[in-house]
Amino acid sequence: MTEFSEWFHNILEEAEIIDQRYPVKGMHVWMPHGFRIRKNTLKILKDILDRDHEEVLFPLLVPEDELAKESIHVKGFEDEVYWVTHGGLTRLQRKLALRPTSETVMYPMFALWVRSHSDLPMRFYQVVNTFRYETKHTRPLIRVREITTFKEAHTIHSSAAEAEEQVERAIEIYREFFDALGIPYLITKRPPWDKFPGSDYTMAFDTIMPDGKTLQIGTVHNLGQTFARTFDIKFENPDGEHEYVHQTCYGLSDRVIASVIAVHGDESGLCLPPEVASYHVVIVPVIFRGAEEEVLDACRGLMERLESAGFRAHLDDRDLRAGRKYYEWEMRGVPLRIEIGPRDLKNNSAVISRRDTGEKTTADLESIEDTLRELMDDILENIRKRAWERMNSMIREAETLEEAAEIIEEKRGIISFMWCGDEECGKDIEEKVRVDILGIQEGGTGTCINCGREAEHRAFLARTY
């Protein structure tokens, strides 16, 4: 693969995912093809969340005083909040912030909604745009000023144990979601100095991009009772006493789409999980003079059959050379292509071509629905396996900090090592290797890579996006 950053920029343009020419830095346009991929991805996510979450929609604008209420939280965002100061030519009495995330939007309302222990748990989510005045270099879908696809879930519980359990459930939800996209992930607990502002702790999903840098693609926060105290969210317990609730929140963003594109893509362009692709299958008639109508009729018939069987199918009957069509649909990541010519018709068969492996097989037209379904399952399994293998091959164990620095310098990827867990020691490691600690996993024994003390944490280092 050519240099990743250039490849990514080009594929967003060529596959018409995002138009990067919008005249505000860090804000982009979802083009029709990109929008369909986004919609299909969101459908997978919503189908999972809708099992036990309620979808809601809260306002974009947060009054300054509400945003400022949770002081630790607001510190984490104040440098990057966009402020609305005027309505028409009138200066607003209270400045309004564009939500950077919605804790301060939702939680004053939660204080009104929660009454009794029998109301709990409550689980909400919304998919909205959020805003960060990024001063770093922006990059579509990865580091943007308008996050167009921010899925944030917020839950409310009557005990710490239940909130803890919800964190586990949220992790399971994200596992299921990323597995459905074939995206590999490393789940770690963020070091305390990198947790979500105002939370007790943060669990994070990172994946690895083709250039060896990691991308945070999902986070789950246990908020404890911090926000409950700030926003006075209380419930009446069975004994009639009022207690503060326990909360969690967890989020995903446009970065999920960035990772679907980057993790599976190759020199030919996009390679998408079937459920994400704009079409499951594209039918290309192979036309020779004299047999046009017969072939086209057969293609149209097949098209109808596939649609009524629930496939997202497309018949490409444009007057273009077949090769040009193959190139386009491969670039756009459509997982399966069916070619039908006069000879195929005679044999009542069709040639099916896989985007992920390039393999071609001849399939019986009678039972082609079954064949396509099997191939779709197989494609997801194959690209998922391939992506996990690549990610695993880029996680390397280091015994010394010198070794860690060397691997990062030469190969990037993720470095795994034992760490004592002490904050000062951790920051010392980050300084020495000049790379951030991604997070930790409990368990294992050994000695700390830096201070030599006994260590019961495994930690991970990586260059991050």
Next chain:
Amino acid sequence: MTEFSEWFHNILEEAEIIDQRYPVKGMHVWMPHGFRIRKNTLKILKDILDRDHEEVLFPLLVPEDELAKESIHVKGFEDEVYWVTHGGLTRLQRKLALRPTSETVMYPMFALWVRSHSDLPMRFYQVVNTFRYETKHTRPLIRVREITTFKEAHTIHSSAAEAEEQVERAIEIYREFFDALGIPYLITKRPPWDKFPGSDYTMAFDTIMPDGKTLQIGTVHNLGQTFARTFDIKFENPDGEHEYVHQTCYGLSDRVIASVIAVHGDESGLCLPPEVASYHVVIVPVIFRGAEEEVLDACRGLMERLESAGFRAHLDDRDLRAGRKYYEWEMRGVPLRIEIGPRDLKNNSAVISRRDTGEKTTADLESIEDTLRELMDDILENIRKRAWERMNSMIREAETLEEAAEIIEEKRGIISFMWCGDEECGKDIEEKVRVDILGIQEGGTGTCINCGREAEHRAFLARTY
């Protein structure tokens, strides 16, 4: 019905549609039940649009200089645009407006997208939030500062005739949509002084609220070439010459949901078209001591059957009195309720109760799916018919301005009369009757209600929201 305004305020709260207590004026929260109604309504709309429109998503923020480019257009909005002036503590070099509508967001990009006549027509739509700094009294879903559900379609054509035709198609689309919701409408051409800023002309859909005031629920604009000139959107025609494109746009908002609620609602609360309601049908077990398990099992079995047959069904097995449940589901507008008790089970039947008429029928459990489907169709037809009859009864012909003023004063509603079409005369009418001209329809003959000249337009007056 009690005073409409109070009824509307209360039902939004009691049916948990919108929480009006968000601490910014004119901005509200979609609660879970309201969100489902909104989602179901949008699904109907998107299914229609997706036939020949591409869904896209453009940024929220418009640079000041882009917004200002089309001078007539910006004049129409400048008093009510929210301005972002700061990112973090930094003053932005260019102020950014929160989109009041997206012409100035999309059209600079259209100039990049349109190349040749073969690219045209293009038809896009997006569903987004837009912002207006309303200085008038705000009211949820009707006059808000954050329009949370703005569906805007924008089309591009190579000839004036094609744009004209698209206006007709857009009107057909909205007809189909409002018919699916059972909402009656009056379609008129807005008078020139009330057209969309920058357009050639505006066609509008108005419905009538229970208090006799009209509500604009949809508009279709022929933009001609005004924006094409401003944003330099050109295509190469078959002769190789560059021409400006012709454009249309058409929009709907949260007001659609307001009208579904207001037009069909009654003293018992919401009365929703089946496809809009959160559930098509609610099953309420009628339990007597000794038969609990048998009845509950039957209800669970029926629930599963209905879901697999594609119904949105809900089993209300809460430990509450049946009457309380009936009250709740009626208030929430669920169109059909199934009651099953021990006696019904013996007869292999169930009692079905209609929300719109209150009628109860006993149905055979074997074929209950068919019965439900028939009832759902009948309910939509019935509430649509009822709503059209009410609206038609509130459109009254006036022969003189005195008569018009009298009817408006006493009965509100819509006044229909002949008008010469002259702007000065029209404004004179508005001043005399102190009510705005809603719009005109071509055709008919007679003399102008005001100046007595020959008139070929029918015009309509009404108090509007």
